[in-house]
Amino acid sequence: MTTTPTAFDPTRVAHLTGRFAPVTDEVDEAELSVVGELPADLDGVYLRNGPNPRFTPIGSYLFPIDGDGMLHGVWISGGRARYRNRFVRTPQVVAEERAGRALWGGLESMILPDADEVGPDLARTFKNLPDINVVRHAGRLLALAESDCPFLMGPELETLGKETFGGALPAGITAHPKVDPRTGEMAVFCYALEPPYLTWSLIGPDGVVRRGPTPVPALADPVMIHDMALTDRFLVLVLAPAVFDIDAAMKGGSFLSWRPENGTRIALIPRDGGTVRWAADDAFWVWHTVNAYDTTPDGNVVLDYVQWPSLNLGGAPATLSSGAHRGLTRAVVDPEAGTVHRTQLDDSRVEFPRIDDRLIGQQHHRTAVAADSGRVPDLLPGEYDALRWYDARNPTAAPQVWYAGDLSVGEPAYAASPGTTDAGRGYWMTFATDRTDETSWLLVVPAGDPGGGPVARVRIPVRVPLGLHGTWLPTEE
Structure with missing residues (x-):
């Protein structure tokens, strides 16, 4: 049987405490x-997924990759709201619930239970996350993992089971797929x-896989890629030099190695299956893209994204090195010349x-982000106290800002007003937690005047971990 290393102390992991601490109660509240x-x-319904360990972690814990999934939902209709949260009950979560404790360690610990603990089917397997x-998409609600099978x-x-798209995508997909709003693909x-270290696929609007896993050539090492972008012509992937090093992990080192000497490459993958176009640049890291368009x-590609000087997992924000920058960034990629021209749009600490x-794949009008205002000295990595909105068509214009006061805010998601394509007629939504009493709220901010703050704050009956x-899912007709 496996044993838990005594060196790991979960009480000393910042992202297991305070406003990030997991919750274990599953709650239904009919009237908020x-x-x-x-x-x-x-x-x-506004839904949010996030890492929420069902039991106290063993071995290691690496935010934001480790942790069981928990969905928080706020259903809104007729000016009223209800709430429900549920764990994503993977086979591993079910096995741990049966045992009453964690059986799998965090990704860095390599703790895998034996058959006498979990049975032959789950023995020595990695945990679905x-x-x-x-x-x-296509009528299916999917809880998404980092390059693994989602759960339906x-x-x-309620958890219905692992989704392999009829067996066509058995290795899984990204946590950040992109849906073309015009084709539904x-x-x-x-x-x-x-090998192959990287594949791409296309799923039709009917949920049927149109193009199965297609290898991306010219990769010498396995690298981590969190997000992607989509244009009319291309899938856009940023390949930063965050290289998986299994040998180091087996010897107690880090399973991810930052190798800036390799630089960062951008792959433009033709959606019609044509030759992949590559562009090379100095090393930088991307957690999340904003959008891309042709x-x-x-014939160039514009990619907006949030840049970091290096990969940062679980610890302090990445520090700036000579010549590096962080913040909202625009890259113009020339597919023919293989060049990248980057422009820093804002140097504030922002994410999500x-x-x-x-407007995915088209020129967008407004970018919303969670931001660090600089007014709160002890925010953790991944914690933000303001929301910002940028005019993407006029990147030199000052952003609109709403300072959240005692609230720590999350990712803002857009909810369109039914029957209109006017981006100013919708709303931005995010969960927020009060740092003074750890109560959580759903904030609804009007897109026409976001700097004025929320028009509604919905009290959530449990704390929602940061x-x-x-995403906002309008009621389907």
């Missing part, structure tokens, strides 16, 4: 209290520790960028 007034035209994101969820957040990728007549998803990704 609202400060302000919920817009009458909102009819749907669908704890990053949640999307709806029911309308009341969903583009995905999946990285792996063994430009005419030059979102747009109106109806991080990660959410």
Whole structure:
């Protein structure tokens, strides 16, 4: 049987405490209290997924990758709201619930239970971690993992099972697929520790895989890629030099090695299956893209994203090195010349960028982010106390800012007003937690005047741990 190393002390892991600490209660609340007034035209559910260990972790814990998934849902209709949260019950979570304790260690610990603990089917397997994101596509609600199979969820957040798309994508997909709003096609990728290190696929609007796993050539090492972007012509992947090093992990070292001498490459993968175009640049890291689009007549690709000087997992924010920068960034990629021209749009510490998803792959109008205002000295990595909105068509214009006071805010997701394509007629939504009493709220901010702050604050009956990704799903007709 496996044993737990005594060196690991979960009480000393910042992202297992305070506003990041997991919650274990699954709660249903039929009527939520609202400060302000919920817009009458909102009819749907705001869902957010995030790392939430079911039991106290053993061996290691690496935020934001480790942790069981938990979905938090706020259903809004007719100016009223209800709430429900549920764990994503993978086979490993079910086995741990049966044992009453954690059986799998964090990714860095390599603790894998034996058959006498979990049975032959789960013995020595890695834990499924669908704890990053949640999307709806082709009528399926998917809790998404980091390059692994998502889990299919029911309308009341019940876990229905692992989703392999009819067996066509057995290795899984990314935690950040992109759905083309004009065609309904969903583009995905999946990285792996063994060749081929990177594949991409396309899923039709009917949920059927149109293009199965297609290898991306010219990769010498397995690298971590968290997000992607999509244009009319290309899947856009940023390959930073975050290299998986299994040998080092087996000897007690880090399983991810930052190798800046390798530089960062951007892959433009034609959606029609043509030759992959590559562009090379100095090393930088990307957690999240904003959006990408093709430009005419030059044929370039514009990619907006949040840049970091290096990979940072679990610890302090990455420090700036000579010539490096962080913050909201625009890259113009020339597919023919293989060049990248980067422009820093804002040097503030920001993350979780979102747009109106109806504009994915097209020139977007507004970018929303969670931001560090600089007013709170003890925010943890992944914690933010303000929201910012940028005019993507006028990047030199000052952003609109809402300072959240005692609230720590998360990723802002856009909810369009039904029956209109006007981006100013919708709302931005995010969970927020009060640092003074750890109460959590759903904030609803009008897109027409976001700097004025929320028009409604919905009281959540349990604390919602900070991080990660959410989405607004309007009621389907």
